[in-house]
Amino acid sequence: MASPELKTITEMLRARQQEAPSDISFPASRAMAGGIPAEWIAASRAGDDQTIYWLHGGGYCIGSINTHRGMLARISAATRARVFAIDYRLAPEDPFPAAVEDAVSGYLWLLASGVDPEQIIIGGDSAGGGLAVATVVALKEDGKPLPAAAVCISPWTDMALTGDSLRSKAETDPMITNDGITRVRDAYVGDSDPSAPLVSPIYAGLSGLPPLLIQVGENEVLLNDSTRLAERAEAAGVDVTLEVWPEMIHVWHFFAAMLPEGQKAIDRIGEWVRQRLGAPVTAS
Numbered sequence: 001m002a003s004p005e006l007k008t009i010t011e012m013l014r015a016r017q018q019e020a021p022s023d024i025s026f027p028a029s030r031a032m033a034g035g036i037p038a039e040w041i042a043a044s045r046a047g048d049d050q051t052i053y054w055l056h057g058g059g060y061c062i063g064s065i066n067t068h069r070g071m072l073a074r075i076s077a078a079t080r081a082r083v084f085a086i087d088y089r090l091a092p093e094d095p096f097p098a099a100v101e102d103a104v105s106g107y108l109w110l111l112a113s114g115v116d117p118e119q120i121i122i123g124g125d126s127a128g129g130g131l132a133v134a135t136v137v138a139l140k141e142d143g144k145p146l147p148a149a150a151v152c153i154s155p156w157t158d159m160a161l162t163g164d165s166l167r168s169k170a171e172t173d174p175m176i177t178n179d180g181i182t183r184v185r186d187a188y189v190g191d192s193d194p195s196a197p198l199v200s201p202i203y204a205g206l207s208g209l210p211p212l213l214i215q216v217g218e219n220e221v222l223l224n225d226s227t228r229l230a231e232r233a234e235a236a237g238v239d240v241t242l243e244v245w246p247e248m249i250h251v252w253h254f255f256a257a258m259l260p261e262g263q264k265a266i267d268r269i270g271e272w273v274r275q276r277l278g279a280p281v282t283a284s
Contacts, residue, residue, distance in 0.1 A: 002247035005259045010249060014174040038086045038106065039065045043077035050081035050119045050277050053110060053147065055103055055135070057126025057251060059156075059184035060091050068125075071254050074263070078270025081121070081277070084110060088131070095190035099127075100198050103135040108144070117145040121273050125251045126222075127188075129155025133201040133209075133229070140208055149211040149276040151269055154251045155229065156222055157202040159185050159194035163224030172219040175250045181221070202229050211239040213272050215265055217248030241272065 052075060056068045065072075065085045072083045088102035111117060124132035129152035139146055166178055189199060197204035202225065212233055216226035223244070230242040245252070248261055256262030 003260045005255075006247065006249070006252075006261065008258075010174045038084065039069075040082055040084055041065075041069060041072045041076055042082040043073060043080070046076045046080050046082045048082060049116075050079070051110065051115055051121070052076065052079055052081050052083040052151075052273070053107055053120055053122045054083050054085045055088065055122075055124035055128035055131045056085065057124065057128045057154075057156075058090075059181070060096075060099055060127045060131075060188035061184045062090065063128075068254075071125075071256065071266075074253075074256055074266050075123075075269060078266045079121070079273040080270070081273065091184070091190070092187040095188055096192050096199050099131055099188075100134050100138055103131050104138050104142075107135060107139065107147070111145065118148050119277060120147040121149050121151060121276065122147045123151035123153070123269075124155070125153040125253070127156045127184075129153055129214075130157040130201055130225070133157060133212075134198045134204070136209055137201055137204045137206070138198055146208075146210050149213070149273070150209070151213045151273065152215070152226070152229075153253055153265075153269075154216050154220060154222055155214065155226060156181075157200060157225045157229045159189050159200040160203075161185060161194075163222065163228065165223040165225075166221045169219060169221045169223055173221045173250060176221050178221070202232060206233045206236040206238055209233065209236070209238045211241070211276060213241045213243070213269065215243045215245060215253075215269070217250060217252055218244055218246050219248060220250040222250065243268070 054072055056063045064087050076083045086106040089098040122132045132150055136150055192199055195203050214226045214230055216223055230240045234240045253262045253265050256266055
């Protein structure tokens with residue numbers, strides 16, 4: 001059974017969903033977060049040899065390093081790796097392919113700075129989770145060195161919005177509505193094909209991708225974006241670890257300061273990452 005704190009967070013999110021004006025502009029939403037181009041985030045015990053390259057969520061329209069710094073600090077502590085996060089360009093001012101271009105550029109900047117790709121884990125949450133997969137696909141297609149592995153939290157991978165959970169989980173998801181996700185999808189996709197591989201990496205050729213950890217909540221409308229990504233990646237020969245967390249909501253990790261399951265999921269990411277990078281799994 002989920003912790004009592006989940007009920008409090010769910011009620012808070014539902015209230016925010018009902019109170020939020022549906023026509024608020026994306027720049028106005030974004031102004032609450034601010035943002036800077038790139039930032040290193042490192043917990044006290046994080047080393048310099050291993051890097052988590054993180055792409056934030058926000059539907060490709062809002063979000064920034066500032067909104068995600070707390071969660072990324074926890075990920076740094078759990079993985080004992082430094083985190084490099086970027087503020088990629090956002091829609092509607094900069095629709096696809098701007099975010100993919102920026103994500104690829106950030107990764108190539110790491111390589112040019114001397115970071116070993118075998119010591120990089122790429123990751124992202126929500127839209128950033130889908131962007132992480134699209135970035136690896138773009139790197140593979142361009143013949144660039146790939147990261148050691150990828151971590152996706154509640155990834156949004158299907159801009160065509162065909163997942164059954166968009167309907168079946170509509171009543172249980174306190175954060176994402178179908179109207180809201182359609183609006184941000186339209187802003188990001190623009191005139192592009194929503195089923196194009198780098199727009200929706202669930203439709204990409206996934207063979208040759210590095211190991212993939214996917215964490216998703218049982219109660220979110222994007223559940224099938226994760227389960228179908230896992231199925232297609234496994235069919236392509238990718239080493240996939242799919243974790244569907246009972247009763248959890250979209251990117252519950254974000255609430256780790258008050259939600260025990262959020263910290264447990266982050267700790268699990270830390271364990272998985274350390275195994276992939278050859279670091280000790282147990283605390284020293």
